[in-house]
Amino acid sequence: MATTGFAFANSPNKVPGDGTLPAEFTITASPSTDVWAKPPSTERFNAPILYKVISIDTFKRARVAFSANWSQKYDQGGLIFVLNGANGSRKWVKTGIELTHGKPHLSTVTKDRWADWSLLAVPSGGAGATLEVVREPDDSLWIYLVEGVSKSPLREVTWVFAEEDVTEFWIGIYAARPSDQGGNLVVNFASVVLDVAESAST
Numbered sequence: 679m680a681t682t683g684f685a686f687a688n689s690p691n692k693v694p695g696d697g698t699l700p701a702e703f704t705i706t707a708s709p710s711t712d713v714w715a716k717p718p719s720t721e722r723f724n725a726p727i728l729y730k731v732i733s734i735d736t737f738k739r740a741r742v743a744f745s746a747n748w749s750q751k752y753d754q755g756g757l758i759f760v761l762n763g764a765n766g767s768r769k770w771v772k773t774g775i776e777l778t779h780g781k782p783h784l785s786t787v788t789k790d791r792w793a794d795w796s797l798l799a800v801p802s803g804g805a806g807a808t809l810e811v812v813r814e815p816d817d818s819l820w821i822y823l824v825e826g827v828s829k830s831p832l833r834e835v836t837w838v839f840a841e842e843d844v845t846e847f848w849i850g851i852y853a854a855r856p857s858d859q860g861g862n863l864v865v866n867f868a869s870v871v872l873d874v875a876e877s878a879s880t
Contacts, residue, residue, distance in 0.1 A: 680730070680872040684850070689726035699728075702868045705755065707853035709860065713758065713772055715793040722856075723768070727758055729850030734761075734839060736875040737813050740849055741824065745806030746865040748777035750857035754785060755865035757811055759819075760848035761841055769844075771835055772852065773809055773821045775800065784809075786821055786833045796833060801825070808869075813839065 681699040686692075688711070694703035705726055712722040744755055756774015763769070769789055776785035776797070782805055783797040800807060801823070808824040809832075817839045822829040849872060853865040 680732075680874050681870050684728050684730045687727045687729060687848075687850075688724050689728075691726070693728065699870050702866065704864050704866050705851065705853040707755075707855045707863045707865070709750075709855050709858045709862070711854045712752070712856040713770065713852065713854060714787070714856070715789050717792050725852050725854035727760070727848070727850045727852040729758070729760065729848040730872070731846050732849055732872075732874055734841075734844055734847050737847075737849065738873040738875060739810060739812040739871070740873070741808065741810040741869070741871040742851055743806065743808040743868045744774065744851070744865055745804075746775070746853070746863060748775065748782050748805055748863075750855055750860040750863070751777060752856040753777040753854075753863050754856075755853040755863075755867075756785075756851065757809055758848070758850050758852045759811075759838065760850070761838065761844045762847070763841065764843040767843075769841065771819065771838060773811065773833070774852075775805070775807055784823060784832060788835050790837060798832060806866075810871075 711725040714722045754776040758772040761769040771788045773786040810822045819835040819838045821833040855863040
């Protein structure tokens with residue numbers, strides 16, 4: 679399932695497991711950490727990200743289950759894709775749970791020039807979810823909520839695989855606590871699945 683070869687960004691912590699991600703693990707985010715970009719000048723990219731670099735044309739799908747005691751405004755965690763351009767640009771897509779308007783929401787943020795944000799209340803009303811991100815045949819990136827054997831579409835992102843100066847990207851999981859209150863946020867992750875094309879090095 680290609681769950682080897684991971685590294686941490688923005689974190690001094692050791693990568694979970696002994697070369698291969700374990701079935702369950704946690705990521706700890708310190709206060710004042712975030713991945714966000716908003717005009718005119720806000721650019722934040724200091725949240726801990728456990729990622730693997732893969733060739734962008736080999737990506738097929740990624741899935742993870744996650745939960746946390748979301749308590750501070752904008753507490754968040756989930757899946758993230760980071761596209762580092764040859765010209766030094768950085769674009770990204772993150773999808774997971776974020777605490778806003780008083781409760782956990784399924785949250786997707788995409789950052790091309792600047793970030794946008796879409797929200798859906800967690801259908802179960804709980805603090806956990808399983809999300810799957812899939813490269814569909816038309817080269818769109820689709821994000822799905824997985825509940826048992828059913829998958830509900832949450833978002834289509836059309837541009838990820840059309841970036842001309844990007845040949846590799848990060849696929850990872852992350853946690854963030856933008857608030858400066860509440861101490862550390864610990865996000866629980868389980869059952870990471872990463873499928874890449876057969877020609878990819880795993």
